[in-house]
Amino acid sequence: MFIFICLCLWSLPGVSGVDVVKSESESVMEGDSVTLRTDVTEILKHEEIDWRFGKILIANINMKENKSTLYNTSATEIFRNRLKLDQTGSLIIMNTRTTDSGEYKVTSISRDTPLITFNLTVYAHLPVPVISRNCSSSSSAQNCSLACSVVNVVHVTLSWYKGNSLLSSISVSDLSISLSLPLEVKHQEKNSYRCVINNPIRNQTTHLDISKLCHTCAELCICCCGSTEAVIRLALSALVGVATFSVLICDFRSKNLQQKKSVQTSASDTD
Known part of the structure; x- marks a missing residue:
């Protein structure tokens, strides 16, 4: 009986020295906020942990001393002013972008092992068909x-x-x-x-x-x-119309000029 009880305790989450690995998937539309929840405070309350996006270190939390740090480096520039941490160590990403899609890990510094992994997918807004x-x-x-x-x-x-x-x-x-x-x-x-x-x-x-x-x-x-093709035809029709109008104007002016010359010639002959 004693051996059975010990084995049960060793398998329970929250017992010190147990590596708990949890994997979750999250989906969100671009522009919305998402919270990646740790939900293992009994384990994390004595831990110093890191949040990573792929290989990029984005945050550090010392749960025992209640201290947290969000990193602002060239590598984390894509998250500028869009990250928050809550009291449980959960990560909040605001105004999400499609470039935020990927794997996020909560890693124990003391044990150098991942405790939780999140696979986040941020979908772009859908166009109207x-x-x-x-x-x-x-x-x-x-x-x-x-x-x-x-x-x-x-x-x-x-x-x-x-x-x-x-x-x-x-x-x-x-x-x-x-x-x-x-x-x-x-x-x-x-x-x-x-x-x-x-x-x-x-x-x-x-x-x-x-x-x-x-x-x-x-x-x-x-x-x-x-x-x-329809646009081209309309454009050609318009050009033909303009050209025809121009020819008529030129013909009209030419006839007027000829009539004036005829009148002037007749007047000279009379004198």
Whole structure:
């Protein structure tokens, strides 16, 4: 019985000399605050500990003497005026940025071992998906080709939904890129479609208005060609109009000048 009791005490957290390693994951949206909680004060109250971001030393806490230090060095410049420590040794990061993502460690100085590790992910704000007409040659009188697009995104999934049913999706993890997801619908159909971008915390949704985007070529000829080509055509039309107007003005002035010369010549002959 005595041996059994001793073994139980040795395995309990909070007993001096026990290395307690706890690993947690935290996620937050950019701009929000997050608290990385130690929650092991019984162990830490007799410890001097360091907070590290990767290999960067960002804070030191002497729990026994109730002293704490936040380091302001070139290595910690990314956290300027955005860190706080509370009475339990927990670290508070304010106005978070995506560059704050990474591993944070609480390390015991006396034992030189990690007590707690946190994996923090800070997600960037989500853009609103943009739905546009894809006026390609593949479009027909019955079908309307569309595309849902977002730019400069990371750690997101872009999806098309018909009602509550998922039709298609595309994801990006580590690289910041632009995403575009096609969809083809009938011109006159009444189904509800939406394009959704989401990360593990939030989402943004744009609903499709078929009546506005899916005109036929006869109704909206400018859509039958690419937007760039349409702009070029409009510009050329404007130039032709200006040139025609200039020619008419020059012709009118030339005729007036000829008439004046004729009048002057007739007057000279009379004299």
